[in-house]
Amino acid sequence: MNVALRPAAPAFDVERVRAEFPILGQLVRGKKLVFLDSAASAQKPRAVIDAFRDAMETQYANVHRGLHWMSERTTDAYEGTRDVVAGLINARDRTEIVFVRNSTEGINLVANSYGRGVMQPGAAVVISEMEHHSNLVPWQMLRDAHGIELRIVPVTDTGELDMAAFEALLADGRVGLVAITHMSNVLGTYTPAQRIMALAHAHGAKVLLDGSQAVVHRRVDVQALGCDFYVFTGHKLYGPTGIGVLWAKSELLDRMPPWMGGGDMISSVTWERSTWANVPHKFEAGTPAILESVALAAAIRFVQGIGYDAIAAHEASLTAHALDRLAHVEGVRVLGTAPDRGGVVSFTLANAHAHDVATLLDREGIAVRAGNHCAEPLMRRFGVDSTARASFGVYTTHAEIDALADTLDRVRSFFA
């Protein structure tokens, strides 16, 4: 292999990145915080903290409503975030970006508006065995309320989608929508988006990708992916809570009825009948998450400033290191061995319950999550009640992973 042909590795200095996150200097129980729970929610860089403050100190009013300076400027900022998001995921048009509270709401919006408003009873929705409850329960509710059939793609022992089974589920042509995670929050597996799209579209089904995890770790291009809906959530992308994104193709958004009613989503209101504003405002009832939109733009710019190439390379290296170190801790079993994976590793430890593991790690300042990770069916699939999960962000270091592995070894002896 010719080294000269490799593109220069982007300059990535984890210590410089860490310096942007004030919280990482905190002590927890007297120990340095080792935050390995970013997949649940990521910490916030200075840019996001400042964006909140600056908005509240210098430029704030309600949007879309005032004709005064503060309102005009705040509206510019709020609407400007649509352009920033459209740039992030390469949407064709800024009006395809709908702001929601989080991924969960984005999926509920699709289930209620597209599901009840466009899909006919008798049609089927395909999800997978590795879905987060947020991409599962809304479809169960749609099934029960609207007579939709729910079909489940099984997961293989390696923690990947069973693509043959997937194809079989599509065969009768009754599937209207496939709603699948783009990256599993438990296994770390990236699903094969291109093949999903090809098969689903060949059988006349639309595809929703749950990008809650995926967009954190790799560049997402909705046009290249070819999907029909994409959702993600701000707080996992180093951004604020209270805001998430639903992207969908214009022609779908246009056909979808509004879901919530209220201010800002109407065109005109009479007692007999109201008419709706254009997309995307049709789906944004009431005062939106104004401050959060400003902070989300700051988070996205922060991520773009580092660059997805650098992020993906850093996290691939962390994940490889983690898998290697954990493989050498006696009694540790890692769930899933998919080769295409992001910075999330779930594991069990023999003789110790995941909660006890998490509590002992916490005593050393190491934050991991333990439980079913809002993925009960997947837990059942792998025959476990719960796992511990370490997940990595731009600020995670190899030394932190060493601390995890070393401490796990001692946890093992504690419960031996």
Added chain:
Amino acid sequence: MNVALRPAAPAFDVERVRAEFPILGQLVRGKKLVFLDSAASAQKPRAVIDAFRDAMETQYANVHRGLHWMSERTTDAYEGTRDVVAGLINARDRTEIVFVRNSTEGINLVANSYGRGVMQPGAAVVISEMEHHSNLVPWQMLRDAHGIELRIVPVTDTGELDMAAFEALLADGRVGLVAITHMSNVLGTYTPAQRIMALAHAHGAKVLLDGSQAVVHRRVDVQALGCDFYVFTGHKLYGPTGIGVLWAKSELLDRMPPWMGGGDMISSVTWERSTWANVPHKFEAGTPAILESVALAAAIRFVQGIGYDAIAAHEASLTAHALDRLAHVEGVRVLGTAPDRGGVVSFTLANAHAHDVATLLDREGIAVRAGNHCAEPLMRRFGVDSTARASFGVYTTHAEIDALADTLDRVRSFFA
């Protein structure tokens, strides 16, 4: 009148209050900002700005999920806000507090969950002619989707509810729910909550009060009011965007099915059937507005620190002053003359459209809102297309109202 019998006026120093709001020092178009658009959204005190920063810098993780220190502390803070809100409105139980995005979502939740899940087709919902679109469109959508009849209480020339008509609308006993604003965002009118409750309950109807405006200006006690549902929104109460509150009596929340599905709102998930978490978590799907809950608690403590007695007295004085000053500006017509009103004044100016008025005021740094204020039917009722609206907050001064009146006088000559 014996002065000694008057209770001592609470110490209220508007300049000290203003010092808490950094944005009020901003210049707009080279002029000092005169922010008279608080009813659309209020500015944020230092305490709220700091709450956001402190959370992100020292104590942040996802809630309800981790067993680690950051998550435990963040969960304490998030859940602690429920107690703060329960204290604010005197809820009987903290679990009666449901966090939503804003008032609009709170009302949509009731319309979808109580409306579709508990009310039977053929039942009626009563709203009034002075509702904000957010307390109107969701009921229209319920009407169209679920066969509910919608009945409208007319508004009198003084801008009050026509209580005789209200009683007549209840007479046939088919009304399941009355959804009425507690204070009009256009007229400033406080509706007679006690009488509404007595009549509605006598006819077997539940009552939802839209407290979006009311809770900003006066102490609210849901038990004393006797209502069944109460909603309000954080950003008007000097708090963050992205969070609002639905309060409802426990026995109602218990009977209501969940609306959105996802993480955190389930008890267990199997393919066949999921079961729901207890109230209030049943209604809080996905990662909630964590940072916003912390900031909302700070906003509420700020308001309580000033005290509702002082706030109500200050705003009553401002409103009286505004009505007096505007009465002396030629061509100004104020909408509504209800004696019981909060700090909101809507008006038209002869020969000048409200938008032009707002633009000219803005040139002098004075921010008012112009338009239909998300209340088209009410505009029609008063025979206008739009009005200008000045609205007051804890930081509003008498001098600012003078500036408004003086400038309006010049606007009049400009368009004469």
Added chain:
Amino acid sequence: MFDDVRDLYQEVILDHGQRPRHARRLACYDATAAGDNPMCGDRVRVWLRYAPDGSVAEAAFEGRGCAISIASADLMAETIRGRTQAEIRRLFAGFRATLGSGDPAPQPEPADRDALERLLPLGGVREYPSRVKCATLAWHAVLAALEGDAEETSHE
């Protein structure tokens, strides 16, 4: 006071805003359409009568709205007279450029220079993004009418 507001409310706008020349229904018309700006409640309806060559022989409007939207509707009715559909589109593109919205200004066609000059006073709304909609509402309605679009047109 308000002196610096004259850039926005120039005499011609105050004049046409308060005394529009073309604010009426046409009894005989070939096309009509309405425009609606839900955010601020402005509404306008335009009527068009065509000449045998397809150009606009007469244009008129009825509307409610601010001085800027009424003045803009009035100046629109005045400037589109005698122009074909393609010419009106081109003129609107030039006008939007004046407002700082739409694509940046190309060199105006000689035939449009006078008309754009006439519309220039509306350029003051540049600074007020939400008022730009007031200035373009009638134009959107005209485009809808030209296309024979029966539906209400929406704001931009």
Added chain:
Amino acid sequence: MFDDVRDLYQEVILDHGQRPRHARRLACYDATAAGDNPMCGDRVRVWLRYAPDGSVAEAAFEGRGCAISIASADLMAETIRGRTQAEIRRLFAGFRATLGSGDPAPQPEPADRDALERLLPLGGVREYPSRVKCATLAWHAVLAALEGDAEETSHE
């Protein structure tokens, strides 16, 4: 390392967590109920057999969960034996006080002192609000069983 964790994972907890004495189904029982902690996936089911005087003659449980929830269930089964429903409620109130949840501790009844002493090692969860639920799960299930409540009990 982990020395300071001994306040939470005392020997008795590790011991009962790993080798519970009462982890089995009762073949003959008068009451049973399950408890479920959705946030962490812990589950427990308890079985009770009553004595003729209505006190608990025997208690047993099956569950999955962490060391703390298993140890707590086991100690619960041990300490409620021989007690009436009212006595068990009182004991649970005392136990919750130990955990820093529920109402503040009243002076314990002399009859409860030994049992509360036995449960004291679980007091270390005080510091871990989410682990308090692990320690109380089996107790909630027992209360449900005593009430003949067929439904699953929920976490606190």
